[in-house]
Amino acid sequence: MNTENNNAIEVIKLKKQFGDFVAVNEVSFSVHTGEIFGLLGPNGAGKTTLIRMMTTLTPPTSGKAVVGGHDVVSDADGVRHAIGVIPQALTSDPELTARENMAIHAKLYGLTSAERQRLIPSLLESVGLTEFADKLVGSFSGGMRPRLEIARGLVHSPKILFLDEPTTGLDPVSRTAVWEMINKLKESAGLTILLTTHYMDEADRLCDRIAIVDHGLLAALDTPTRLKDSVPGTDIVKAEFDNPPANWNAALEKLDGVSTVTAQDGVTHIASNSGPLTVGALMDLAREHHVGVRRVSVQGTTLDDVFLYYTGRQLREAASETLRRDLSHLYK
Amino acid sequence: MKFQRIFAIIERDMRKFFRSPALMMSSMIFPLMQLIVLGYAFGGKIKGIKIAVVDEDRSAASRDVRQRFDAIVAGPQTMKIEDYNSLSDAETDLRTGFVRAVVYIPVDFSRRMEEGNRPRIAFIEDNTDNFVTSELLTRMQSLVQDINQGLNPFQPGQRLAVAAPRLNPLVDLQIVEVYPYIEYIKYLLSGSIAMSIFIVAMIGGGITFIDDKSRGLHEGYLVTPIKKSELILGLIFSGAFKGLMAGTTITLIGGLIAGISRLWDPVRLVYLGMVLTTTSVAMLSFMFLLMVRVSDPLVPRAIFGVLNTLLYFPSGAIYPIEGFPVWLRWISYIDPFTYAVHGLKALLLKDAGFQAIYSDVLILIGFSVVLVGLSVAFFRRQI
Ligand SMILES: Nc1ncnc2c1ncn2[C@@H]1O[C@H](COP(=O)(O)OP(=O)(O)OP(=O)(O)O)[C@@H](O)[C@H]1O
Ligand SMILES: [Mg+2]
Numbered sequence: 001m002n003t004e005n006n007n008a009i010e011v012i013k014l015k016k017q018f019g020d021f022v023a024v025n026e027v028s029f030s031v032h033t034g035e036i037f038g039l040l041g042p043n044g045a046g047k048t049t050l051i052r053m054m055t056t057l058t059p060p061t062s063g064k065a066v067v068g069g070h071d072v073v074s075d076a077d078g079v080r081h082a083i084g085v086i087p088q089a090l091t092s093d094p095e096l097t098a099r100e101n102m103a104i105h106a107k108l109y110g111l112t113s114a115e116r117q118r119l120i121p122s123l124l125e126s127v128g129l130t131e132f133a134d135k136l137v138g139s140f141s142g143g144m145r146p147r148l149e150i151a152r153g154l155v156h157s158p159k160i161l162f163l164d165e166p167t168t169g170l171d172p173v174s175r176t177a178v179w180e181m182i183n184k185l186k187e188s189a190g191l192t193i194l195l196t197t198h199y200m201d202e203a204d205r206l207c208d209r210i211a212i213v214d215h216g217l218l219a220a221l222d223t224p225t226r227l228k229d230s231v232p233g234t235d236i237v238k239a240e241f242d243n244p245p246a247n248w249n250a251a252l253e254k255l256d257g258v259s260t261v262t263a264q265d266g267v268t269h270i271a272s273n274s275g276p277l278t279v280g281a282l283m284d285l286a287r288e289h290h291v292g293v294r295r296v297s298v299q300g301t302t303l304d305d306v307f308l309y310y311t312g313r314q315l316r317e318a319a320s321e322t323l324r325r326d327l328s329h330l331y332k
Numbered sequence: 333m334k335f336q337r338i339f340a341i342i343e344r345d346m347r348k349f350f351r352s353p354a355l356m357m358s359s360m361i362f363p364l365m366q367l368i369v370l371g372y373a374f375g376g377k378i379k380g381i382k383i384a385v386v387d388e389d390r391s392a393a394s395r396d397v398r399q400r401f402d403a404i405v406a407g408p409q410t411m412k413i414e415d416y417n418s419l420s421d422a423e424t425d426l427r428t429g430f431v432r433a434v435v436y437i438p439v440d441f442s443r444r445m446e447e448g449n450r451p452r453i454a455f456i457e458d459n460t461d462n463f464v465t466s467e468l469l470t471r472m473q474s475l476v477q478d479i480n481q482g483l484n485p486f487q488p489g490q491r492l493a494v495a496a497p498r499l500n501p502l503v504d505l506q507i508v509e510v511y512p513y514i515e516y517i518k519y520l521l522s523g524s525i526a527m528s529i530f531i532v533a534m535i536g537g538g539i540t541f542i543d544d545k546s547r548g549l550h551e552g553y554l555v556t557p558i559k560k561s562e563l564i565l566g567l568i569f570s571g572a573f574k575g576l577m578a579g580t581t582i583t584l585i586g587g588l589i590a591g592i593s594r595l596w597d598p599v600r601l602v603y604l605g606m607v608l609t610t611t612s613v614a615m616l617s618f619m620f621l622l623m624v625r626v627s628d629p630l631v632p633r634a635i636f637g638v639l640n641t642l643l644y645f646p647s648g649a650i651y652p653i654e655g656f657p658v659w660l661r662w663i664s665y666i667d668p669f670t671y672a673v674h675g676l677k678a679l680l681l682k683d684a685g686f687q688a689i690y691s692d693v694l695i696l697i698g699f700s701v702v703l704v705g706l707s708v709a710f711f712r713r714q715i
Contacts, residue, residue, distance in 0.1 A: 053343040055555050057715050091552025095348040107340035108556040136351075152552075 008033045008160050008192035009054060014063035016049050016216075023049045025216040027065060030193055031209075036186055038207030039196040046216040047196035048088050051164050054194070055085045066158050081109070084153035088164035088196075090145050096136030098148050100131055101137060102155055109156035123151040127181060143174025150181060161185065163195040167202060179206055200303035210303070212310050219310040228301040231309045233277030236299045239268050239282065242292030251289075255281045271277070275300065334465050337558050341566025349536070359531040359578045360585075367524040370650070371517030378467045383411045384422035384431040391442035396454065400478055401435070406444050410471055426458055433457040433468055433483045440459055456707025517590040521583075522676035529575040529608070529615050530643060531627070537571040537619040538632035546629045551715065554674040560711050568616045568704065575612030576605075583608065583676075592680055603679055607689055610696035611672035617703035619667055643669045648677075671695045 001328040009031035015025040024046040031037040039047045052058035054065050056076040068082030082187070092101045102120045111119070124133050127147040132140065137148060145164050153161060166182070183206065185191050190327040197203050203210050204224045212227075220227060251260045252270060257278050260271045264281045272278040275298035286293050347357060363371075385401065387394045405411050418420040420519060422434040436454040442453040459465050462687045467570050478601070544550060583604055594600070622639075623632060646660050647669035653661060664670045675692035678684040 052715060057554055058552065059714055077557050083555070085555040087551045087555070089548030089551060091347065092547060093344065093552075095351055096344065100344075100347060104340045104344045107551070108337050108553055108558050109338060110334060110557075126432075163381065181658065271569050306624065 005033060006033045008068060008234070009037075009194065010066040011050075011054065012048070012064045012065075014053055014065055014332045015061045016046070016053060016058065017061040022304055024215050027174055027213070027216070027218045028063075028126070029211055029218060029221055031192060032192060033140055033192050035208040036182065036193045036195065036206055038203040038210040039194070039213050040171065040198065040200070040203045040210050040307070041213035042198055045198075045213045049216075050213070051085075051087075051162050051194070051196060055162055056081060057085075057087075081156070082159050084156070084158035084161045084162070086146070086149045086163045086166060088168075090149060092137050092145065092148055095136065096135045097136055098124060098140075098151075099133045099147065102152050105152050111156060113169055119155060119157075123154055127151040128177075128183070136228070141174075143170055143177060144306075146170065146174075146178055147181065150178075151291055154185075159190060160192045160194065163193065165196055165198070167197070167199065177201070182206060200307070204303050212307060214311045220306070224303065227306045228303065229307050231301050231318045233273050235278070235279050235301070237270040237272055237282065237296065238264060238299065239296040240294040241268065241286070244291050245289060248289075248291070250265060251285060252282065255285065333562055336552035337562045338566040338569070341553075341558075342561060342570040345536075345567065345570035346573070348540075349570075355535055355540075355574070355577065356530070358568070359528055359535060359574075362531060362579055363524040363528040363582055364586065365591075366527065367517065367520055367582075368589065371520050371590070373515050373649075378464060378675055379409050380466060381411050381433070381464055382431040383468075384414050384416045384425060384434045385437075386416045386422050386434060387437045388439045388443040388617075390417070391439050392444040393445050393451075394437045397437060397441075398480060400475060404475060406470060410467060423456070431458075432461075432464055432644060436474075457616060458559050506608070517556060518681060519651060519677075521586045521590045521592070522673045522680055523644060523647065523669075524586055524606070525579050525676055526611060526615075526647065526649065526672040527580045527640075527644055528578040529612050529672070530640065530669070532575040532578045533571060533615040533619040534632065534636055534639065536557045536574045537567070537616045538623050538636075538669060539629070541567065541620070541623055542626055542629050542632050545627055554713065560713050561708050564620060564704065564711055567611065568620055568707075571616040571619075572609070575615060576608050579612060580605075580610040583680075585588050587680070594683070599681065600679055603686060603689055604676070604694055605674065607675040607679065607696075610693050610700070611668065611675075614668040614672075614696040614699045614703070617700045617707065621703045621707045621710070624707050625712070642669050646670070647673045668699055671699075 007030040011030065012028050013026045014024060014028070015022065027046075027050065040052060041047050049058065053060045054067055054072060054074050056079050059073065067079045070076075070078030070082060072079050092098075093104075096104070099120060102123065103116055106116045106120065120290070121133070123132070124130050129144060129148060129151065132144065136147065140148065148163075150163070153163075156157050167178050170178065179202070182193060182195070186193060195206070199306055202228070207220065207224065209223050210227060211221040220230075222230070222277070244252075247262065252258065252261045252268070255270075255272075255278055257272045257274045258270055259273070260269075262269045268276070270278060279296060279298060282296070283293065285291075357630070383399060387398060389408075401411075401413055403412055416425075416434075418435070419436055421438070422431065425431050426434050434454075434456040437458065438452065438454065441451050441453070453476070457468060584595065622635075624631065630661055642663065646656065646664040647667050648664065649669065653664050656664065671692040675689040678688035678692075682688070
């Protein structure tokens with residue numbers, strides 16, 4: 001059905017409305033086979049709702065989504081066979097062991113006993129849970145649960161994997177471990193991954209392409225690099241000087257490309273539309289006036305800036321609007 | 333429909349169940365406790381009710397009445413007689429609760445007796461407690477009957493030459509006293525068995541189902557290709573299996589406590605198994621239909637008591653359905669408990685055969701089919 005193009009997911013004007021509230025507003029995008037695609041947005045942006053529509057958990061109000069060549073409405077069963085899903089709420093059973101969780105899931109997908117015996121140990125191995133295979137999931141640490149969920153989501157060898165906020169609430173070490181796993185999965189041929197996150201660094205490090213979602217709307221979609229490039233120059237040069245003269249900041253402001261100069265705790269922040277150029281000019285000026293430069297650094301555009309640019313808000317601000325992570329609406 | 337998926341759901345549930353025996357325990361402790369406490373609380377004959385006797389007549393005839401009273405009291409000790417000198421003292425004590433009734437023999441009792449002019453004894457009772465009242469009334473009526481039998485209705489004032497043999501209606505009661513509590517406990521047992529299945533349905537089918545739902549565990553299998561019907565049947569069968577285990581355990585333990593004879597009769601055990609199985613499936617289907625759209629974990633906890641009252645009491649478990657008003661009878665007709673209790677009573681109390689239970693079994697199966705059908709129709713496969 002979908003063999004003529006190589007898109008794993010095709011979303012066309014997908015919309016979800018809860019009463020009067022539009023959670024996802026006519027969003028369109030496509031996910032290429034074999035890529036890691038990120039949906040980036042603050043709490044309440046509509047990421048989970050989007051994933052749920054793509055994974056047949058929630059019926060769309062209007063629009064269309066084709067996943068793995070199957071329409072989510074007319075061929076929900078086809079979609080379900082093609083995808084693995086790691087929902088936002090951890091869904092493995094705490095009262096069962098890791099192996100039992102995997103086995104029951106595998107049976108729901110109709111795997112034979114031989115397939116189960118072959119796949120389950122190797123999947124547990126690949127997420128580093130072999131020695132915990134027969135431990136109750138309830139006793140798992142926060143970092144182990146998502147790894148089990150990922151292994152479980154892969155038990156029927158799906159073509160497409162959906163991960164809803166796989167690293168939220170994890171410590172930095174566990175997060176890195178999950179990132180490494182996801183990268184490894186991408187290598188394993190043909191697996192397409194769609195994940196949601198509200199961490200900039202996560203989207204930046206993991207994703208081939210990122211869609212920025214806010215208030216149910218798609219604000220931007222591109223590779224992380226190009227998204228950053230699309231934001232007009234906002235490099236920040238940070239410098240520390242030894243005994244600068246009185247009108248030093250005013251002199252700095254006259255340098256090429258510099259827009260503002262501010263001092264904070266002895267560190268001078270110079271906003272510029274070209275960091276390297278400004279640094280060169282700054283060094284020349286310092287030598288000329290016999291001012292010592294103790295330290296200088298340039299910070300490039302981050303996805304934070306991208307988010308700010310496309311939504312008019314800081315991601316952190318947007319997140320704090322819905323700081324309390326109330327998940328109760330998810331199970332209505 | 334794939335049986336592998338149904339079995340996967342059953343396996344999941346059973347593994348969880350055997351890992352936390354608390355559910356099994358709690359589903360059995362309550363019905364057993366109720367069986368024992370209710371069985372002993374209601375099973376006993378009422379004893380030592382204080383009665384005031386006021387004899388204003390002070391004649392041979394009135395002393396005769398007084399003696400007959402004593403004879404009754406000497407038997408099952410239902411009553412304890414206290415003599416009062418004035419009616420007003422006795423009435424005061426009646427109102428303050430020192431005595432439960434006043435027997436008043438008026439001044440003209442012996443005169444009217446001589447004249448054959450309907451001699452009267454007044455019985456003034458505290459009718460706030462139905463059990464005591466009905467017990468006393470039975471005693472008083474037999475007393476009056478006893479007195480009347482000693483009188484010649486054709487010749488007022490004359491005693492019959494040969495007094496009619498005095499029936500002592502209390503002999504039967506004394507036989508009951510030998511096993512004071514067993515009978516009612518046997519009567520209650522069927523209800524307690526059904527109750528244990530109900531509690532499993534409530535905890536295992538209602539509460540854990542909604543808890544899993546609110547913990548998001550359902551989302552985990554709703555993303556798999558499982559069908560609605562497979563999921564529902566899996567959950568109902570696993571719940572019914574737990575119900576069957578609890579019901580069987582209560583049948584055996586409760587049967588021993590209540591002293592059911594020939595408890596281990598294999599044929600009857602097979603019939604019991606049929607009633608218990610169909611009851612479990614029907615009860616679980618019923619619970620599942622009730623919970624099919626619920627997502628708030630407080631709901632099943634909140635309606636536990638209501639459901640228990642609505643299902644247990646109208647079922648005839650503790651009082652015969654024939655004594656119900658029409659509206660309550662209607663509840664009992666649509667209450668799966670009713671058929672369970674009927675079937676179990678037939679087997680445990682009357683030792684009846686298959687003829688006595690097949691209609692109950694068929695009705696319970698019919699119930700289950702309808703309830704499962706409705707559950708599948710109402711269940712939301714999507715969130
Ligand atoms: N079943 C529902 N009924 C009503 N409103 C809902 C329902 N599900 C989601 N919403 C609303 O839709 C919006 C988007 O929710 P969604 O869960 O998709 O956000 P999200 O981007 O996944 O957020 P988070 O980062 O917190 O997971 C929220 O405002 C939420 O309150
Ligand atoms: Mg979400």
